[in-house]
Amino acid sequence: MNYKIIINSLILVLLADLASGQVSMGGKQSVEGTATILDFNSRTGNIKGVILPAVDDISKALSSDPASNNGTFLFNKSNQKVQVYENNVWKDLSDAGSTNDLVINTSDERSNGVVIGAASSSAKGVFILESSDKAMILPRISEPHKAVKSPYPGMMCFDTVSRTLAVFDGVRWNYWN
Numbered sequence: 001m002n003y004k005i006i007i008n009s010l011i012l013v014l015l016a017d018l019a020s021g022q023v024s025m026g027g028k029q030s031v032e033g034t035a036t037i038l039d040f041n042s043r044t045g046n047i048k049g050v051i052l053p054a055v056d057d058i059s060k061a062l063s064s065d066p067a068s069n070n071g072t073f074l075f076n077k078s079n080q081k082v083q084v085y086e087n088n089v090w091k092d093l094s095d096a097g098s099t100n101d102l103v104i105n106t107s108d109e110r111s112n113g114v115v116i117g118a119a120s121s122s123a124k125g126v127f128i129l130e131s132s133d134k135a136m137i138l139p140r141i142s143e144p145h146k147a148v149k150s151p152y153p154g155m156m157c158f159d160t161v162s163r164t165l166a167v168f169d170g171v172r173w174n175y176w177n
Contacts, residue, residue, distance in 0.1 A: 038116060038129055038136040047147045049139045049166075052082060052154035053125070058090060061124060068123040075154030075170075082154055082167045082174070093176060094169030141166070145173040 054075040055061050062069045062085065072085040073093075082094040115121045118130035129136055138158045141147055144166045148155070153170035164177040 044142070045147075046139060046141055047144075047149075049141060049144065049148070049151070049155040049157035049168075051152050052156060054154055058083070063122050063124045065122040068121065072123070072125065073156070080153075080170055082156070082169050093165075093167045094174040095172070138165070144168070 052073050052075045053061075054077050056077050058074065058076050058078075061072060061074055066088065069085050070087065074083060075081075076083050076090075081092045083090045083092055085091075115128045115130055117134065121128045121130045123130070138156055140160050141157045142160045143162075144151065144155075144157055144159055148168075151168040151173070153168060155168040157166050158164070159166040159175065162175055162177075164175040167174045167176065
């Protein structure tokens with residue numbers, strides 16, 4: 001892994017955050033709208049999505065501050081499901097299936113995470129977006145079940161054809177509207 005590229009990318013993201021409070025990624029030159037904190041490449045033919053952290057013990061993924069936990073997304077390695085913490089409960093966003101060929105990120109994440117939109121956060125995560133008036137726009141992919149040839153467990157995107165949230169659980173795509 002090339003740590004120089006990772007560090008330079010993080011510095012670039014942090015500098016962009018300080019300059020405008022909005023960040024675009026994936027070669028995108030500008031952020032769509034004023035209510036967007038993070039925006040991804042939306043070019044036709046995009047096949048890259050957001051990969052959620054794969055967690056062994058979801059109880060360790062929560063902050064001691066209950067108010068900062070709602071809206072936490074992760075891939076739960078113990079039940080092989082993508083989950084969101086909503087209204088103080090974990091909710092499944094995918095169906096668990098056969099995971100014989102499932103490959104999961106096993107790297108040890110040691111940092112406190114990168115926070116965009118605020119100076120700090122009580123939320124626990126590798127990548128934290130904090131804003132009371134801005135949202136994240138997911139990468140947009142046309143029919144990810146056809147376009148993405150090797151999706152990674154925990155991948156999320158917006159399907160531009162079905163106009164739904166698409167989540168890959170390691171076996172199949174799940175669509176939420």
